[in-house]
Amino acid sequence: MDHLTALENKSIFIIREAYYRFKDIAMLWSVGKDSTTLLWLCRKAFFGKIPFPVIHIDTTYKFPEMYKFRDEYAKKWGLDLIVGRNDGQVEAGMGPGKGTKLDCCNELKTNALKQTIAKHGFKALLLGIRRDEHGIRAKERIFSPRDEQFKWNYEDQPAELWDQYRSTVADDNHCRVHPILHMTEMDIWKYVQRENIPISELYLSKEGKRFRSIGCAPCCNPIDSAASSVDEIVTELETTTTSERAGRAQDKEDAYTMQKLRSLGYM
Secondary structure (H helix, E strand, O other), X not given: OOHHHHHHHHHHHHHHHHHHHOOOEEEEOOOXXXXXXXXXXXXXXXXXXXXXXXXXXXXXXXXXXXXXXXXXXXXXXXXXXXXXXXXXXXXXXXXXXXXXXXXXXXXHHHHHXXXXXXXXXXXXXXXXXXOOOOHHHHHOOOEXXXXXXXXXOOOOOOOOEOOEOOOOOOOOOEEEEOOOOOOOHHHHHHHHHHHOOOXXXXXXXXXXXXXXXXXXHHHEOXXXXXXXXXXXXXXXXXXXXXXXXXXXXHHHHXXXXXHHHHHHOOO
16 A cells, blocks of 8 residues: 555544544634645545535635635535634724734634534534644644633643544543644645645745745745646655745744644634
């Protein structure tokens, strides 16, 4: 079995196990390459039709290309799409220019997600995060319990040895499930390449610039790059020394920003 197929099989096993354990489950789709890869894997796991809702948390500050991509593929793939938004904070003017990056992300992402979970009664969420993407995510587990406030205690996580997962949580807890945690950025792009998975045009170079990580437009900066195809991105990654999230503002404001956000319930 080749490397990508082994990674794919592991992810599909996790997705199916999560669906078996948690019937009130949904998938979080940021529209980025990782969550779109997870969406693809969920479709493969259930033979083309995802049997649970797909959530997109809308801060109202995403790139127009992301909204276009979301709507196009939600329709094309027949997704049960839920758009979550913290309307109270949006109407109050919360945004990248108000308060710290932590304040903005907490209100428009974390609390919007908490509200969506509470409204629909989801017991578990599938998320497309990877251990190699950020130091704090390296502390995650495949099946990661949260308390009744959706908070993550990164100092008290269940052991996961030899691919043995504790896929049950207490009745008053919530679970985050990470089926691509074991993949790397290169694995994702090679899998996208092999499977011909559609991706946002923001990842492809235009006039010598492209985005390596996408989110809210005011908080993302492009990198210098001539890679205008997935094949060229794979080639570029073989030699680059720039970190994947170098263009993400919330990673630069405070060394512990991501850890704070995730402990509060951030994705």
